[in-house]
Amino acid sequence: MASALGLELRDVGSDATPESLNAWDSLGHMRISAQIEEKIGRPLTGEEVLALASVQDVAAHLA
Amino acid sequence: MSVRLETGRYFLRTLDETDATERYLSWMRDPDVMRYLHARFETHSLDSIRRYIAGHDNLTSFLIGVFCKESGLHVGNYSARCNPHHKTVEQGVLIGDRAHWGRGAVLETRAAVLDFLFDAQGMEKVCGNVYADNVASLFNYKAQGWRHEGTLVSHVKSGEGRCDVLCFAISRDEWRARR
Numbered sequence: 001m002a003s004a005l006g007l008e009l010r011d012v013g014s015d016a017t018p019e020s021l022n023a024w025d026s027l028g029h030m031r032i033s034a035q036i037e038e039k040i041g042r043p044l045t046g047e048e049v050l051a052l053a054s055v056q057d058v059a060a061h062l063a
Numbered sequence: 064m065s066v067r068l069e070t071g072r073y074f075l076r077t078l079d080e081t082d083a084t085e086r087y088l089s090w091m092r093d094p095d096v097m098r099y100l101h102a103r104f105e106t107h108s109l110d111s112i113r114r115y116i117a118g119h120d121n122l123t124s125f126l127i128g129v130f131c132k133e134s135g136l137h138v139g140n141y142s143a144r145c146n147p148h149h150k151t152v153e154q155g156v157l158i159g160d161r162a163h164w165g166r167g168a169v170l171e172t173r174a175a176v177l178d179f180l181f182d183a184q185g186m187e188k189v190c191g192n193v194y195a196d197n198v199a200s201l202f203n204y205k206a207q208g209w210r211h212e213g214t215l216v217s218h219v220k221s222g223e224g225r226c227d228v229l230c231f232a233i234s235r236d237e238w239r240a241r242r
Contacts, residue, residue, distance in 0.1 A: 018206060026199035026206075027165035033198045046195030046214065046229045050205055 001055055004031040016055045036061055066127050068175040073168065075175060077121055078128045078140065083112040086137060090159025099197045099221075100157065123147055129172050131163065138163045141176050143189075150187035152180050169203045178242075181235040188234050194219060195227040204231045208241045 001016070002009045005023040018024040024032075033049055039062055052058055068075040088109055090096045097103035105111070119126040119142070129139040139158035146152070154176065158168055180186045191209070193200045205211075209231040218228040 018202075025165060025167065026169075026202040029202040030198045043196065046193070046201060046227050047211075049195070049198050049201050050211060050229075053205075 001032065001058060004028060004035050012055065014055055017053060032058060064121055066121070066125060066179060068127070068172075068179055070171045070175050072132055073138075073172050074130050074132055075127050075141070075172060076130070078116050078119075078126045080113045080116055082128055082137060083109050083116060084137070085109075087112055087159065090157065093159070096157070096159050096161070099194045099200070100155075101219075127176060129158070129168070131160075136160065139168070139172075141173070143176065143180060145180070145184060145186055150185065152184075152186050152189040154180070154189055154191050156191075164199075169200075170207055173203075173207065177233070177238050181238055186235065188232055189238075190230065190232045193229045193231065194221055195229055196221055201229065207233075208237060209233045210237070 001007075002012045005012065005021065005028045007021070007023055012021065016024070018029070021028075029049070029052070032052060033044055036052075036058065037043055048061070052061070066075065066077045088107060091102065091107035091112065094103070116126055118124070123145045125141070125143045125145075127141040127143065128137050129141070130136065131138050138160035139156065141154060141156050143152050143154040156169055156173060158164060177189060180189055190212075191204065192215075193204060195201075195214075210233065211229055212232050213230045215228040215230065217225045219226060
């Protein structure tokens with residue numbers, strides 16, 4: 001998350017959301033999605049992209 | 064009617080034939096800009112752009128240009144086609160100037176367009192369709208409070224394969240509750 005958003009690790013709390021992080025904008029969301037896709041080895045569906053609304057959502061996707 | 068809207072960083076106005084410029088044409092010929100638009104399958108010229116502009120009557124269909132206040136440059140467009148019977152609108156946006164990508168331009172300017180459509184035009188529901196792999200656009204629709212109403216599965220060609228199209232909408236009441 002931190003690398004995708006260009007932030008320090010300490011700046012991305014476990015409860016971070018797009019509303020709480022200015023860096024989590026449309027381009028940040030693209031980078032987050034791309035990194036998830038690289039990790040899981042397949043494209044995300046549109047619904048999955050929409051469901052990434054918090055750090056916890058991202059973590060759940062990578063679990 | 065001629066449209067004139069203003070936000071913090073942009074002004075928006077109805078386009079006319081003089082807005083068919085080499086700058087506008089360069090967007091239509093840029094594969095990255097056109098990646099998620101159906102118009103990418105067409106051949107574009109200044110004449111085709113003039114015809115496209117002229118095809119909006121400014122009564123029920125609007126082509127609204129987005130201009131950067133600081134530079135005065137034309138950076139993108141909104142297309143809005145209103146159904147006066149059902150009070151619904153099909154809208155889409157193109158930010159052709161890459162310098163304005165990732166700067167909140169859509170969230171800022173589409174708010175003004177929604178105000179215009181709901182308040183000045185009396186529309187009751189605005190709709191927009193997005194390619195499923197257009198992550199930035201999906202993010203913007205959600206961030207602005209639009210509802211994901213449905214998905215057209217494997218509906219369009221995208222890249223080397225096919226992808227879904229997600230249908231978004233927002234009602235006048237929903238928009239006013241967010242303002």
